[in-house]
Amino acid sequence: MARRAFRHGRRRRPLGARLVSAALAVVWALTAAFPVYYMIITSLKTQAGFFNAPLWLPPKRPTLANYHRVIFSEGITHDFLNSVVVTCAAVVIALVLSMLAAYVIVRIERRWVRWTLNLFLLGLAVPIQAVIIPVFALVNVLNIYDTLWALILPSAGFAMPITVLILANFFRDIPRSLFEAMGLEGAGHLAILRRLVVPLALPALASIGIYDAVNVWNNFLFPLVLTQSQGVQVLPTALYQFQGQFGIEVPPLMAAVVLSAAPLLALYAIARRSFLRALAGGFA
Amino acid sequence: MVKRLDAQTTVMAALPLAFYLLFVIVPLGVAVALSFQTWNGLGPATWAGLSQWRKLFADPVVWTALGTTLRLMVYAWLIQTPVSLALGVFLAGREPYRDLLAILFFLPLLFSAVAIGLTWIYILDPSFGVLTAVAQQLHLHAPSWLGQRWVLVTLAVVISWEFIPFHTLLYQAAAQQIPAELYEAAELDGAGLLGRFRTITLPQLRYTFVTSSLLILVGSLTYFDLILVMTQGGPGYRSTVLSIYMYNEAFAKLHMGYGSAIAVLLAVLGVLLSLALLRVSGFTRMRSQLEGG
Numbered sequence: 001m002a003r004r005a006f007r008h009g010r011r012r013r014p015l016g017a018r019l020v021s022a023a024l025a026v027v028w029a030l031t032a033a034f035p036v037y038y039m040i041i042t043s044l045k046t047q048a049g050f051f052n053a054p055l056w057l058p059p060k061r062p063t064l065a066n067y068h069r070v071i072f073s074e075g076i077t078h079d080f081l082n083s084v085v086v087t088c089a090a091v092v093i094a095l096v097l098s099m100l101a102a103y104v105i106v107r108i109e110r111r112w113v114r115w116t117l118n119l120f121l122l123g124l125a126v127p128i129q130a131v132i133i134p135v136f137a138l139v140n141v142l143n144i145y146d147t148l149w150a151l152i153l154p155s156a157g158f159a160m161p162i163t164v165l166i167l168a169n170f171f172r173d174i175p176r177s178l179f180e181a182m183g184l185e186g187a188g189h190l191a192i193l194r195r196l197v198v199p200l201a202l203p204a205l206a207s208i209g210i211y212d213a214v215n216v217w218n219n220f221l222f223p224l225v226l227t228q229s230q231g232v233q234v235l236p237t238a239l240y241q242f243q244g245q246f247g248i249e250v251p252p253l254m255a256a257v258v259l260s261a262a263p264l265l266a267l268y269a270i271a272r273r274s275f276l277r278a279l280a281g282g283f284a
Numbered sequence: 285m286v287k288r289l290d291a292q293t294t295v296m297a298a299l300p301l302a303f304y305l306l307f308v309i310v311p312l313g314v315a316v317a318l319s320f321q322t323w324n325g326l327g328p329a330t331w332a333g334l335s336q337w338r339k340l341f342a343d344p345v346v347w348t349a350l351g352t353t354l355r356l357m358v359y360a361w362l363i364q365t366p367v368s369l370a371l372g373v374f375l376a377g378r379e380p381y382r383d384l385l386a387i388l389f390f391l392p393l394l395f396s397a398v399a400i401g402l403t404w405i406y407i408l409d410p411s412f413g414v415l416t417a418v419a420q421q422l423h424l425h426a427p428s429w430l431g432q433r434w435v436l437v438t439l440a441v442v443i444s445w446e447f448i449p450f451h452t453l454l455y456q457a458a459a460q461q462i463p464a465e466l467y468e469a470a471e472l473d474g475a476g477l478l479g480r481f482r483t484i485t486l487p488q489l490r491y492t493f494v495t496s497s498l499l500i501l502v503g504s505l506t507y508f509d510l511i512l513v514m515t516q517g518g519p520g521y522r523s524t525v526l527s528i529y530m531y532n533e534a535f536a537k538l539h540m541g542y543g544s545a546i547a548v549l550l551a552v553l554g555v556l557l558s559l560a561l562l563r564v565s566g567f568t569r570m571r572s573q574l575e576g577g
Contacts, residue, residue, distance in 0.1 A: 021374050022381075028371055029388040031445065035403050036391045038414055042406070054421075055414040097300035104297040116301060123308050125558035127505045129527040130551035133318060133534050133544050134311035136325070157307025160300070189292050218396035220509040225535060236398040240513060243402055250406050257399045264394040272387065279393055280453040283495055 043067070043255040050251050066255035070242075074252075076259055078231075079238040086148055086234055087216045090155035091209050098160050099205070102167035103193050107179065117168075123161030132225055139226050150226040151234065155219060159212040166282040170204040171197060210278035214264065235260040312551065318544035325540045336545040345521055345529060346546065352436065353525040353553075357504035359440035360447075364500055368448050369493075372455020373485060376462075390449040397446060401513030404442045405430075430515055435523045439514065443507055451496045458492035459485065498561040505554050526550050 042050065044062035053059065070076045105117055139150045174197065182192050198205070220236040227233065233241070239253075239260055246253045258265075267275050319336050323329035340346055375386055392400065407415050408429040419426035429438045462485065470480045486493075508527040511517065517524035517532065524532075526546060534543025 021370070024370055025374050025382070025385050025389075028367065028448075029385045032391050032449070033388040035400075035407060035445070036395075038407060039403050051412070055412070055417045093303075097303055100296045101300035101304070104293060108293060108297070113297075116297075119304070119309060122312075122555070123304070125502060125555045126308075126312060126551050127502070127527065127554045129506060129508055129530060130547045130554065131308070131311040131315055132531075133540055133547055134314035135307070136535075137314065137318075137540075138307070138311060154307050157304055160304050160308070164300075189290075189296060193296075218398075220396065220398050220512075236396050236509070239396075239398045239402060243405075243513065248412070250412075253402060254406075257395070257402055260399050261395045268390075268394055272390075276390055276393075276453060279390075279450070280457065283454055283499065 039254045039257050042251055043258050045251045047249060047251060066252040067259070069252050070256045070259060074242070074256070075230075076235075076238060076256055079233045079235050080259070082148060082232060083217060083234040086151045086155065087213050089148075089152045090159065090216045091213045093152065093156035094159035094163050094212055095205060095209055097156070098163035098167055099193070099198070099201075101160070101164045102171050103189070103197060105164070105168045106171040107189070120161045120164045123158070124165070128158060128221060132221060135222075136225050146227050146229055146232060148232055151219075151222050151232075154222055154226070155216045159215065162281060163208050163212060166208050167201065167204060169282070170201055174200055207274075207278040208282065210267075210275065211281040214279065217264070315544050315547050315551065318541055319548050321541045321544075323540040324538045325534075326538075329541070332541055336541050339542060340545045340549070345524070346526075346549075348521055349524050349526045349529045350549075352521075352523065353505065353527075355436060356440055356443075356507060356525060357501055359437065360443050360504050360507075361497065361500050363440060363444040364448055364451055365493075365497065367444070368451035368496065369455050369489070371448070371452040372457075373459045373481075375452065375456040376459035389452065392446050393449045395446075397509035398513050400442065400446050401510045404445075405514055408438065430519075432519050432522055435515060435519065439507075439511060439523055442514070443504075443510060446510065447500070447503070451500070454492050454496050455489060458489050462488045494561060498558065501561065502554055502557050505550055505557075526553075 038056070041058040042055075043066055044064070045053075045059040046063055046065065049059050049061075101116065101120075105113055135154050136145075139145050139154070142149075142153075144150045144153070178196055179192060182196055187195070218236060220240070223232075223234045223237040224240070227237070239256055242253055242256050318329065320332060320334070321329040322332040322336075371389065375382055375389070395403075405413075407413050410416055410426070410428055413426075413429075415429075416426045427434055429435070466484045466488070467480055470484055475483060506527065507525060508531070511523055511525060511528055512531070515523045517528040527550060530543050530546040530550065533539045533546060
């Protein structure tokens, strides 16, 4: 039944309307694709080729030299690994903590539990920039400034509001009788969470986990403010540094840009639909 | 629902709450406290009374930055809403060629704001930008995209390029839920294409419209990465939004107290905007669902 609704009878639209909407779609598809096309063809050019041939055409003899340089001479692999570590750690912490919070919000009926929910809603409304100064102070107090922890812990904290809300929404749909049956068997809350909720919620956990991961992966403000040395640099700050360092050497810069998005591009190529659903972050 | 709290649930609640309070809520309070202090980020902070706030209200740059923030917010909303709505409704259809186009539609979602900013700088560069080159080829005069006159419009366009795919996803999901019967009934009543769009599609998408608008408006307060990479707030103060001004005051000039006052202004704007939009939105429903069980 629900599938049928997708078709909503608009296949019989007049030709003119179809042409207009198709034209808009083609214009957007080109607009969306052009910068990506540009970064890829440019990353395959030599510096001379970049300046001598038309900028909008792909190179006649594509070269991987820029990728070679960025990976082996500029150390982007190190930044890449840092990004992987920060993203994985932050997402795991955010997921575990949010799962506990969502479970309590859904299963415990107390007034302060409602207040907790309001606190998480507040976290959605506050721009990250508004609290970056105290986070900087906090990271100094905890003595983790300029370490990967300075990125992991705040990133996990700021991923929590949306993660808790989405998981709580999902947990609420689990039939109450299942909880009660396990409770009668004498299972504690942690056991219920582990044996009932987690298996049922795996798709939701994966989806919001990916959403959080993309946000942490792309975050620029935290590494900009909370780290400074080369050793703990992550991809967004590495790109920012390359911008100053490479100047008008656009081809290697574009190679770095492509590499910084490589995991997301791969995921998009492999599982576009579920990846997009995850990226809608539960708002759709 | 369980009313009883045992040791286990107490720990289950306390752990995430303590972490969240420490890293998100306490900093919010500290931001307010710091706006009454003078602090250079290293030494001890000293009490400054209302002086940061007096400075803020007298600072013309703050008011310009607030105006710039609001203008960028409006531009971004004006570009993103109609385009995402149209694309979302388009994608809700099922012809196979839509699927093919859809692969390209969402590409911007895959790049960080820094990556996007860097790429667009070299697309728009006045001497070796590809758009400039294309314009020359067509014998058109390319304006200075990031100059005084066009910079805000250009930033709004690039920001829209970044976020339109996300909002398209929202509208697409909602448009797919509209029951076909509504359209069939309207068609029997003799409603034309535009009539059906106005009387069925738009009203059915109103919650998505509010959610999407809320995310665009509140999200616009956080446009920072892209602006820092593309213009650093310039030329002059032309593209200095509040978040950029806060960053420059706090982390370039080390005026952490004054930066905090600007940050509080930013937080207040965010909360007020959310509250105003929550009043009229489906989010209130979502919240009552969450609370009511």
